[in-house]
Amino acid sequence: MRLQNVIHVLAERGALLQQPVNIDKIKIEGIESNSGKVAAGFLFVAIPGYKHDGHDFIEDAVKRGAAAVIGEREADAIAGLPENVPYVQVSNAREAIALAASRFYEKPDRKRTVIGITGTNGKTTTSFLLRDVLEQAGISCSLFGTIANFLNGEERKTVNTTPDALQLNRMMAESNDEVIILEVSSHAIEQYRVEGINFDMALFTNLSKEHLDYHGTMEEYFGVKRKLFDQLKIGGKAVVFTDTPWGRRLVTDLEEKDVPVITAGQVQDNEFWLNSIQADEEPVFTLQHLDQSYTISLPIPGLHNVYNAALAFAAASELISDGSRIASGLENFKGVPGRFEMLRHACGARFIIDYAHTTDAVQYCLHTAKRIGAKRIVHVFGFRGNRDTGKREMMVAASAKYSDIFILTFDDLNGIEPGEMEAELRALNEEHGQGKGVVITDRTMAIKHAYDIAQEGDWIFITGKGPETYRTPFFMPADSDRSTVELLLQDQNEKKTLKSS
Numbered sequence: 001m002r003l004q005n006v007i008h009v010l011a012e013r014g015a016l017l018q019q020p021v022n023i024d025k026i027k028i029e030g031i032e033s034n035s036g037k038v039a040a041g042f043l044f045v046a047i048p049g050y051k052h053d054g055h056d057f058i059e060d061a062v063k064r065g066a067a068a069v070i071g072e073r074e075a076d077a078i079a080g081l082p083e084n085v086p087y088v089q090v091s092n093a094r095e096a097i098a099l100a101a102s103r104f105y106e107k108p109d110r111k112r113t114v115i116g117i118t119g120t121n122g123k124t125t126t127s128f129l130l131r132d133v134l135e136q137a138g139i140s141c142s143l144f145g146t147i148a149n150f151l152n153g154e155e156r157k158t159v160n161t162t163p164d165a166l167q168l169n170r171m172m173a174e175s176n177d178e179v180i181i182l183e184v185s186s187h188a189i190e191q192y193r194v195e196g197i198n199f200d201m202a203l204f205t206n207l208s209k210e211h212l213d214y215h216g217t218m219e220e221y222f223g224v225k226r227k228l229f230d231q232l233k234i235g236g237k238a239v240v241f242t243d244t245p246w247g248r249r250l251v252t253d254l255e256e257k258d259v260p261v262i263t264a265g266q267v268q269d270n271e272f273w274l275n276s277i278q279a280d281e282e283p284v285f286t287l288q289h290l291d292q293s294y295t296i297s298l299p300i301p302g303l304h305n306v307y308n309a310a311l312a313f314a315a316a317s318e319l320i321s322d323g324s325r326i327a328s329g330l331e332n333f334k335g336v337p338g339r340f341e342m343l344r345h346a347c348g349a350r351f352i353i354d355y356a357h358t359t360d361a362v363q364y365c366l367h368t369a370k371r372i373g374a375k376r377i378v379h380v381f382g383f384r385g386n387r388d389t390g391k392r393e394m395m396v397a398a399s400a401k402y403s404d405i406f407i408l409t410f411d412d413l414n415g416i417e418p419g420e421m422e423a424e425l426r427a428l429n430e431e432h433g434q435g436k437g438v439v440i441t442d443r444t445m446a447i448k449h450a451y452d453i454a455q456e457g458d459w460i461f462i463t464g465k466g467p468e469t470y471r472t473p474f475f476m477p478a479d480s481d482r483s484t485v486e487l488l489l490q491d492q493n494e495k496k497t498l499k500s501s
């Protein structure tokens with residue numbers, strides 16, 4: 001592709017500050033923001049990041065064969081740039097790479113049905129629910145999100161919930177699937193990862209206190225999420241779960257701007273009215289739409305998962321006209337790794353591994369167990385070092401409110417000194433624990449303690465890490481919450497076999 005084509009798009013968007021002359025003949029063979037991956041003929045985009053500044057790697061990119069460079073610094077301030085390599089100055093390099101990638105990969109969003117899902121909690125679960133429903137109806141789906149990137153029947157590892165703009169446009173172009181489902185985090189919107197992509201549907205799950213170390217206030221956080229809904233295609237629709245004040249506010253905002261909105265929620269005026277929810281290990285609920293009513297038994301517990309299912313149903317109904325097919329798709333849902341995953345202790349206790357890392361998520365999980373009739377709730381959890389410290393007090397208070405016993409333990413320390421984190425856990429327990437908490441810093445030993453005290457009818461929640469592997473080494477030879485529980489359960493089975501032989 002000609003460099004001029006990219007420059008044209010940047011100019012159209014007002015993103016161009018200075019453009020070089022005599023570049024008509026320059027062609028680009030690819031785009032990269034990581035100098036180490038630049039090959040001959042590539043356009044290198046220098047991004048000032050959180051850890052590094054891409055401008056410091058321009059020389060490296062040129063040595064590897066970059067044919068042109070985009071950056072934010074003035075051309076005079078760029079070291080190691082030969083005259084024959086044109087330099088384009090832009091106001092924002094992340095925005096520029098997104099626009100350039102979209103142009104280079106020939107606007108892949110135009111060729112597919114693209115569905116974006118945003119919100120504090122429930123993006124992954126809703127995306128899996130929607131994918132399962134669509135695929136059971138014979139509609140092939142790509143899914144890019146926290147667990148992995150799935151396309152053309154393959155699974156690829158991911159570091160982010162939302163891939164960066166380059167990877168995203170590349171994968172969209174590679175995808176042969178009819179629908180692309182994309183989890184859109186607020187970080188991704190803020191960092192222009194989805195810039196230039198237009199959506200057929202944008203879904204909103206909910207908004208609660210999270211990532212305020214990054215976004216500052218709830219108002220700013222909402223403002224960022226809200227931007228996704230300005231990126232609908234002509235005829236595109238917003239699909240909003242309305243049970244939070246932020247969901248209702250979004251609906252009002254969008255309706256004022258004549259954006260078509262589909263609503264789902266527990267109040268009767270929702271287009272998809274969710275009612276008569278029976279909490280159980282397989283919750284049963286009714287969804288009413290127009291003159292149809294569907295009673296659905298969902299194979300995963302959790303009131304929050306009923307909400308996610310209602311939202312997925314509303315979105316799926318835009319692509320599948322027969323509601324009973326959507327209902328049966330939900331009833332055959334296979335679940336999501338690390339989201340309300342249940343393992344059973346021989347004594348009749350349940351272990352639940354869940355990715356809950358917000359106060360809301362913790363409340364929903366523990367409340368679900370209470371509603372189903374847990375005799376006791378035991379909760380094992382901790383906090384990531386260096387992240388969102390403002391939510392810790394509320395999470396401990398929520399655990400103290402709903403659980404009978406809780407065990408505070410280590411999550412990823414992210415460079416925080418173990419002694420510092422332990423002191424923080426002890427202080428939180430002292431202040432907000434209502435005398436129900438203990439601190440056992442080794443995560444595997446904390447889980448073992450829960451296992452040792454387990455009784456028939458207990459629901460033992462281990463939250464925060466879900467399917468992720470441990471980054472901190474712990475005492476037991478296990479690398480995740482699930483493998484720790486499995487090791488304990490295996491030990492129990494072996495002891496039983498020994499006794500009986």
Ligand SMILES: CC(=O)N[C@H]1[C@@H](OP(=O)(O)OP(=O)(O)OC[C@H]2O[C@@H](n3ccc(=O)[nH]c3=O)[C@H](O)[C@@H]2O)O[C@H](CO)[C@@H](O)[C@@H]1O[C@H](C)C(=O)N[C@@H](C)C(=O)N[C@H](CCC(=O)O)C(=O)O
Nearest residue numbers: 033034035047049050051052054057160161162164185187
């Ligand atoms: C803090 C943060 O958001 N970082 C994101 C950011 O990376 P960065 O700015 O830190 O990159 P950097 O290392 O400073 O490098 C700057 C530039 O120099 C370049 N470079 C660097 C070294 C070199 O030798 N040559 C070179 O060219 C790099 O390729 C890059 O272009 O831009 C990258 C590309 O988009 C992201 O992958 C990365 O996400 C990191 C891994 C991350 O953990 N982000 C979290 C906070 C995040 O985004 N989370 C949300 C989900 C949140 C949730 O809902 O739970 C997500 O969407 O994942």
Ligand SMILES: Nc1ncnc2c1ncn2[C@@H]1O[C@H](COP(=O)(O)OP(=O)(O)OP(=O)(O)O)[C@@H](O)[C@H]1O
Nearest residue numbers: 120121122123124125146304307339354355356361
């Ligand atoms: N609708 C919901 N409301 C509140 N909590 C929810 C909801 N859906 C899921 N959760 C809780 O949040 C946790 C994370 O769920 P999920 O992975 O689906 O959300 P997410 O938005 O993708 O989060 P992340 O981007 O951090 O992965 C779940 O394990 C559950 O505890």
